[in-house]
Amino acid sequence: MSATAALPAPRLRLRGITKRYPGVVANEAIDLEVGVGEIHALLGENGAGKSTLMKIVYGVTRPDAGSIEWDGRRVSIASPAEARRLGIGMVFQHFALFETLTVAENIALAMDEPPKPAALAARIREVSEKYGLPIDPDRLTHSMSVGERQRVEIVRCLLQSPRLLIMDEPTSVLTPQAVLTLFETLRRLAVEGMSILYISHKLDEIRALCDRATVLRGGRCCGTAIPREESNASLARLMIGGELKACQLVPRTPGEIELELTNLSVATRDPFGTPLDGLNLRVRSGEIVGIAGVSGNGQKELLAALSGETLSPHGGMVRIGGQPAGRLDPLQRRALGFGFVPEERLGRGAVPLMSLADNALLTGASAGMVRHGLIRRPVMNRFARETIAAFTVKCSSEQALAGSLSGGNLQKFIVGRETRLNPKLLVVAQPTWGVDIGAALLIRQALIDLRDRGVALLVISEELDELFMICDRIAVIAQGRLSPTMATGELSVERVGVLMAGGVSVAEAADVAA
């Protein structure tokens, strides 16, 4: 299987890597080989052990057993600094950039022996031009988009001239067009002999980019594949060990307007936040409307304005079920039939150190769990038990602590709780973020079932595939402005990508709407 490896010794070879944490085996006897100039995919669901394996390669964690060979020589990587010295660079999923510093300052901070500022700026320009990653070293980070920040991270790695570049889910924050640009760069780097280890769960990307793939499932290596010769279905089978079912979205006529935003503008207190600028949107009962967009374009602010955590300047800017709700607090909005599944599960959607039954009460006070100010435990327990059964939440009982559940199971519980409180309007943020495929399917189907029962749903997600799968209409948010919604069937990924990039297209679209 060394089609692309030109030299006999691969650049990186892992043998029998095992890492145990208290209670879980994160990696079990994993073998992995990356050749010189190869783009190698590490494919697996969330929780399959990809991140642990990469942390071991980058020297963040040490394996309990197994060996690492670098250019045919056995090495022990004790720290990221040592990994960098060997020639390993890593671009993390979440960027560690200081917002108030310039690009050059941020890069200098991350270098073990930074050169003089002037020399560094020149080198940044040189490297960024060479690889088609234009960035200005003197720009302040907070003014940059997420895609631009990722470029900073990549350039930061390239400055160290690594021979192996690890990229952890790099496209989750990019528009479709930016993804194509990134792939060009990566291919160019590979041609020059750099090895790339590409971590992802997105099958299309892996098939488009990677020479070989190693598939992880449940902490074990469950196969290698040549992605170009596989289909999405066959790769998914390897990754989840079963068939992938598609969701059914039967067309239906939507009913009454349940949510109406009229020229919603909200200033932000956060200096790095995005103010909302004249948003208009209607969501009717029995339809799912999706909002696409690269994160940091006002999604957080929009969610807070919808949930009532920030109040709008005028009550009429947000109408729930026809009632002006812009000045109502979250509880009053719930009374109007508003339900909400937030993006962060632990600490927001659920209290980690409380049981699932206690977490049912978080938003369920109106469902008979409180009478005369007193908690009715039997009602809470029954509600939690029924939610667990209906959404196949894997847990010991309704008394299990929310923090002890996996992300997918907790998300199922939270979606289940909000669903079973019979909302007329449900707002869901990142419904399947960090959730395994099985749970994601169940959650999407639950949202579609709600739609078919006549609930109005608004889904805000960064996963375009997901929005195309479950939404009747899609709007795009960019720089705090919202495009008009478009029927999903008449919409292409490219068109959404252009809108996500913001700028002229949004303005044009807004003009058309006006």
Added chain:
Amino acid sequence: MSPPDSLRRRLWPFRLERRATPSAAMRLASPLIAATAMALTGLVVFLILGQDPLTAFRVFFLAPLGGSYEVGELLLKASPLMLCALGLAIGFKANVWNIGAEGQLIVGGIAGSAVALFGSDALGTLTLPLMLLAGALGGMAWAAIPAFLRTRFHTNEILVSLMLVYIAQQLLGYLVHGPWKDPAGYNFPQSRAFAEAAILPALVEGTRVTGAWPLALLLAVLAWLFTSRTHAGYRMQVAGQAPAAALYAGFSDKRNIWLALLVGGGMAGLAGISEVAGPIGLLQAVISPGYGFAAIIVAFVGRLHPFGIVLASLLMSLLYLGGETAQVELQLPSSITGLFQGSLLFYLLAADLFIGFRLRRIPRPVTP
């Protein structure tokens, strides 16, 4: 590896690692572990001070339990500690850090005394209930200041409530040196002695323990019902454990802060008036040996649980009494009480750290 890193590892080759599942049994046992460690520390201190440890232990820990009068004293001192700690714990669980129970206790004492000094002739048998009510309201009023400033101006309630302690002490000093000073009191800084109807009677003949003790026990039960059975108690716990979840659920932050401070202040005020109307019997320049501060330790030693606080208040009361007998019988300095209190809290925090984390030796890096 960089030199400072390797040097650090050679000097201290350990690191703290979070335990996957902290032991629930140890969480309950940690106050006992802390008390034992405190006793052992006391042993060393007694040895250094040239005392026979056995005698010192008998004087410190057993003498205060010697007879019914002594047990009465134990309960008497435990009452204000318990009252203050119960109220504080409700706030601490909601992330409201009222450090000023001492000040609320003093103002509660002043407010109750006002009823005793200026109303006892007219009020008759209503005097005592009204004094207790005034005491609770006085404490609440003092605690309302940090509550208002935090909810209105986002001030830090730790600093405001703490600074208000010193203002309360000055206010008390002004009253007993000035307008409320007993004209027939030989210029001592104290008020007139309270009338018979304004004094809490002793519960048992031959002791000084008053109705404040059973009242505190009743409030402990009520506090337990509040935290475990009411929606308001639930909302406060959510606000303490996960503020973002409380915002998401729409629980009012301001209501929690007000409730936490008013409950804490009211209980502390009750403690203040029950001291003044109990063992002291008049208003004087100092009415508390730091009960309001010691109650913070009591609340944590009691695991912020009302029934734990009942036991912890007895332990803390024993430390106060033991310190007093040690001063009298062994001529030890009065700071011995503070030393025991401080080391108890220190060991408790240390025990809690090791329940959540374990100390692991860093394996030596093997270089091939």
